[in-house]
Amino acid sequence: MFQPLFDATDPTFRALASDHKAPTVEPLPISPWVAMSAMQKGIRRGDVELALSAAMTLLRSDPAKLWRRLAGIVVEDVGLANLDCVALVLAGTLGKTFRQSFGGEWPVASLLVKQACLSKKCRAADDLLIALSHHHELNDLRGALAREDLSEHLSRVAGRGALLGASLAALHASGVRWEGHVTSKAADAKAVFAAMREAGVQHAIVSLAERGFRRTREALPVLLPLLTLALPSGELSISDDKFPPVVIGRNGLPTYFLDGFSWEGKAALARFLKRDTITGRWFRKHVRAEARLAVLHGGVFRVEGGLVRQRVRWPAATTLRKLADRGFHQMKLPEPTAFLDMIRADLPTIDEERSYVR
Template identity: 30%
Template sequence: MSLVLPPFREDLLHDLLSSISGEPVSTGIEQDGSAPTLLPIDHWTVRSLLQKAIRRGDAEVAARAAVTLLALRGPAIWRRFMVIAFEDVGAGSAEAVIRSVELCLDPGRREQLGGDGPAAAWLARFLASVPKDRGADFLICAAKDHPDLEAARQQAGSCSVRDRLAMMLDPDMPLADRATAAWFASGLNQPGECRLGRGDLRGLMDAFLQLGVPADLVHATQLTARRTREPITLMVPLIWRAAFEGEYPDTIEEPVPTAMLVDEVPLYAFDKHTRIGKQAIGRLARENEAVRACLEEHVPEYRHRDAACMAAFYADAAPVARRLGWQGSAATERLGTESDMLRAGVTVEAIDPLLAAVRANLDHLNAIRAEIVRRTLGRG
């Protein structure tokens, strides 16, 4: 398979976004000729904000986060965009994933949109506007850690790459088992880990083509997997096949938690991946009676903050406004959620009560976050 990118057509990008969103396309330049203004936050917080705003469909916040991250981290933003496209859009819009990879890998294509700044703002708005599917994240989390997949990990880890590919192609195997086999067949370790031996990424891409996954999506997956080394990318072709092999999936509009702003920054940006977010969630676990009671009943004391951080992530940072509803999507989400919550010290029986307690007390969490943010900025 060649790694040469196909011809770029700006009109295709514009037509694609218009057809999906039903709205005019913005190039990232405001009506007065200026670019979106920068946000007064550090690069860790803006990384978080960019991804969460895209999930929620908060297009203008996403555009401001994009130009801020570009100003702070430069070309690193393009790798970040590729990971977001696979993690949060995925099978929800395969076309958006493909075009995002093209734009991120070719500076000449970004010049056609006015340069890196306008291209970053445009891409943030674009990804915010299309339907999402977070199944890739759920599947790779389950493949790595869910106890129910230990047998699949043992099987995939004890056979040849050829046999792993055969497992992945077996239509009678559950999707999560096939995803585990695909991960092992790739040889792609999670950054900072060394769990897998040598794989065959090219062979895995050929296997995706055998499944009937569109060649452009397979190509984009190969490019992104090689550039980012993120195994989450490998899950999208499998999910696309599962989502589109039967009846055409629905696009479901869902409410997301109300966003509270401090200095124009939505507080949902301060999640478990940020210093302020971890501090605020730790206080919620201690100060909120319902959350504290749930943790004390179900979670060992030394894991309280880990459990609360993961629950807050699923309550406020993970929700998407427009998602793809396909047969098996709910089961995949449940499997990934269980994997993360179990890893944080929460028993299966306690997952739903803890998530419910945190969701019911997001106002309290936002009040804590607002207090810390204002104090940190010297405005409290």
């Protein structure tokens, strides 16, 4: 299905590196937190220039954040759409000695960022995590599995149980921290990946996910192998998401990468919540004060921040995206899509607040 791992002797990596000319790029006048968001949004949208400028910003200000975030991004946003690209980035983020053999930090960083930008995308693993973490209709399942022990979790994974239950079991058994949830005290990540092999997941994919988990200690590599069991064979359709108009802020940069993961983005969203808008009034009436910023951030992400170019379309991924759209806020809403439409309609006002950021 794909080359399981790239390393320093792999001809694929060597060929890409020999053909790649590292571009001359100037860093952006933004904080490392905004730069991480800008790099990820640039990769999602296939904006090579923006993603490279943000990567250079991180390389100059905080190299550790660059390599750690790249490893996370490739699993979150490329995922099953291009496992070769996932393997390439995980190899390139291996360490400075490895990168030195291919020309140094910037030649490798620019190669990885460009490959991720140009790649097909699949965000099914992230949509699955959001649904598992927040959808109110999964409260009973979350509670039941939280009481199970390690052997029961591993049995669900190895037995190829239903995707949602097996995925929750894998998260608990791995010991990973995920979306504020507490995992089982008795955890064995190695046993989880062994159970996935027993379930019939291709060994090379499990090995790749295991490496991603060791590198990032994040939840998404744990979920990736289980998703392959729902992946249909044959060619899958690919198309771009529908993007809202791009707004350029006073600093000359797009506003869409200012989100709740940076204090600049949080400040802009907080200012918006105080304005007299349909969304602001709805939030003040229906959402408790301490949760408003997080729920708004999640909504803005669903209508704008998580959009990608070259999205691979397949049935389970579409279902998971709908589950995440309807459940990220943890609320039981009569019309979940209307909630996102409300935020979408007020996006120009949100952009007004984000455009003030310098």
